[in-house]
Amino acid sequence: MHGPGPAAYRAVLDVRLRRPAAGIDEDRHQLAAVRALDLDVQGAPRYSRGVAKRPFNEGLQKLKALSPPREERPQKPVRPPPPPPAPPAEPSESELWAQATRGARPVERGPDTVAPPAPRGAPGAHWHPDLEAIDALRALVSGDAPFDLSDTDEYIEGRVAGLDQAVVRKLRRGEFAVQGHVDLHGLTRAEAKQAVDAYLRGARQAGKRCVLVVHGRGLHSKDQLPVLKDALKGWLASARFARHVLAFATARPVDGGAGALYVLLRRPGR
Incomplete structure (x- = not known):
């Protein structure tokens, strides 16, 4: 078709x-x-x-x-993501010190500046064991020690702070029965101190209440001074001995007089 x-x-x-x-x-x-x-x-x-x-x-x-062909627009290239930031570097010790002291100023020494105390080191060559007794006596004078002391050239007496004065009077009069004694004649200071410490500790553990410590008058010592008497006064007032002792007093003439001491001990466990 x-x-x-x-x-x-x-x-x-x-x-x-x-x-x-x-x-x-x-x-x-x-x-x-x-x-x-x-x-x-x-x-x-x-x-x-x-x-x-x-x-x-x-x-x-x-x-x-x-008609002219359409021009294709070129695609924009895709940018890769930026890399992550690097961690900050750790500051050095000098930088840390500079930051810590930034703005600090040195202290100007003036007339009111107090110098720091000298460091306490080991005891020097002049140190002596009897310095403990001297420290105890100084503490008694200043009121820092637990013992009250009174003495003369021939007579010494001490008691724990707060102890009834009537107890001390009874001790001074010899109204407590003496239950033992220790004789320090012929001993050096170091030997005498050790002997007194051991004897008082043992006597207290045995339940004794009153003992006699014979220290002598010092008639045979250099310059005829009662060296052990003065040392014994400081020892009994020191913390080392005070844990055993309540009071002490110069003995009556029948028990040795100025050459001996009555020592009243604490009860065991107290």
Whole structure:
């Protein structure tokens, strides 16, 4: 079957010219115009849609061939993420010291500046064990020791602070029964101190309350001074001996007089 000739195209064009489709731009929408004409025109020859669209399709293809191709926009390169920041370096000791002392100023020494006390080291060559007794006597004088002391050239007496004075009077009068004694004649200071310490500790553990310590008058010592008597007064008032002793007093003449001491001991376990 042969398709329509030129007369058919002219018939379609004539219809288009005579009766344009309402509301359709024929220049821009040719296919829509043809469809409208195909529906609105009465008595016009009917042709297949392929025959009617052929001249318009060819024109569209020519227009597409003449139009410049679209330029594709180049894609922007994706930037890699920035590397993580490096951890800060640890400051050196000099930097830490500079930060700690920033703004510090040296103290200016003025007339009111108190010098630090000299460090206390080991005892020097002049140290002597009897210095303990001297320290105890100094503490008694200043009121820091637990013992109250009173003495004369021939007489010495001491008691724990707070002890009833009536107890000391009884001790001085010899009203407590003497339950033992220790004799220090012929001993050096160091030997005498050790002997007194051991004897008082043992006597207290044995439950004895009153003992006699014979120290002598010092008649056979250098310059005839009662060396052990003065030392014994400090020993009995020191903390080492005070844990055993309540009071002491010069003995009556019948028990040795100025050459001996009554010592009243604490009860065991107290």
